[in-house]
Amino acid sequence: IRSLPLLARGKVRDNYAVGNDRLLMVATDRLSAFDVVMGEPIPGKGELLTRMALFWFDKLQGIVPNHLTGEAPESVVAPDEVEQVRGRSMLVKRLKPLPVEAVVRGYLAGSGWKEYQETGRVCGVALPAGLRNASKLPQPIFTPATKAAVGEHDENITFERVVELIGPDLAEQIRDISIRLYSAAADYALGKGIIIADTKFEFGLDAEGRVVLMDEILTPDSSRFWPLESYREGTNPPSFDKQFVRDWLEQAQVDGKPWNKKAPAPALPP
Numbered sequence: 001i002r003s004l005p006l007l008a009r010g011k012v013r014d015n016y017a018v019g020n021d022r023l024l025m026v027a028t029d030r031l032s033a034f035d036v037v038m039g040e041p042i043p044g045k046g047e048l049l050t051r052m053a054l055f056w057f058d059k060l061q062g063i064v065p066n067h068l069t070g071e072a073p074e075s076v077v078a079p080d081e082v083e084q085v086r087g088r089s090m091l092v093k094r095l096k097p098l099p100v101e102a103v104v105r106g107y108l109a110g111s112g113w114k115e116y117q118e119t120g121r122v123c124g125v126a127l128p129a130g131l132r133n134a135s136k137l138p139q140p141i142f143t144p145a146t147k148a149a150v151g152e153h154d155e156n157i158t159f160e161r162v163v164e165l166i167g168p169d170l171a172e173q174i175r176d177i178s179i180r181l182y183s184a185a186a187d188y189a190l191g192k193g194i195i196i197a198d199t200k201f202e203f204g205l206d207a208e209g210r211v212v213l214m215d216e217i218l219t220p221d222s223s224r225f226w227p228l229e230s231y232r233e234g235t236n237p238p239s240f241d242k243q244f245v246r247d248w249l250e251q252a253q254v255d256g257k258p259w260n261k262k263a264p265a266p267a268l269p270p
């Protein structure tokens with residue numbers, strides 16, 4: 001997009017300034033995992049993720065306000081750029097982002113499963129003994145992470161650390177809102193045969209200091225979606241998201257040695 005100033009190029013999304021109070025977020029087809037961007041894009045990915053996020057923003061708007069402005073993204077770009085943004089962009093309010101990744105888990109997977117095996121806890125939350133990989137938790141838990149700087153990996157943190165970062169009032173608000181959002185989405189998805197094992201939300205403050213849901217939500221980039229029919233506790237369930245990319249990277253070899261997470265992404269097999 002040349003008609004708007006580029007504010008930030010993320011791993012997957014490009015953000016453009018629209019005046020000083022709005023952003024055009026463009027979801028590209030880039031694929032990223034473990035802080036690296038894969039060399040090969042997935043055609044149509046940006047559009048699919050945008051459609052999913054818009055679906056969930058609409059469904060969950062009764063729980064918390066979100067950053068969508070309600071205007072068509074196409075209205076703010078030059079006529080010859082409309083095709084580039086159509087279906088893959090959101091026109092949103094510019095917010096002050098809170099420095100916390102608000103992760104909610106209903107099942108044990110990924111870093112949750114790893115931390116539980118080592119400590120019996122996830123982000124300081126004590127869990128019953130005897131849980132297995134992919135076990136359903138007694139209730140959904142809030143397991144925040146830091147928003148790491150570029151090149152650093154996000155780190156799981158305790159709720160007390162969130163209180164130190166943003167104060168008790170905001171910490172409690174985002175915890176409670178995140179659990180309500182996850183629970184509503186997970187109930188809906190379960191009715192369609194999909195388990196939402198876990199997901200990540202991001203929040204910002206608007207000019208009046210209100211908490212607003214931002215970013216993209218409940219997509220395969222920010223969530224684990226498990227088909228109910230193949231779910232088995234104690235296994236790595238098939239996952240309709242980018243888990244297969246993480247799994248592939250974890251076993252990838254470069255020049256006969258395991259791929260180092262700080263190195264550029266290895267090329268995918270032909």
Ligand code: C5P
Nearest residue numbers: 109110111112154198199200222223224
């Ligand atoms: O890797 P981990 O188990 O901590 O991820 C938990 C959930 O949060 C997953 O659904 C993952 O996709 C999401 N997540 C994310 N962005 C991060 C960290 C986690 O979308 N930076």
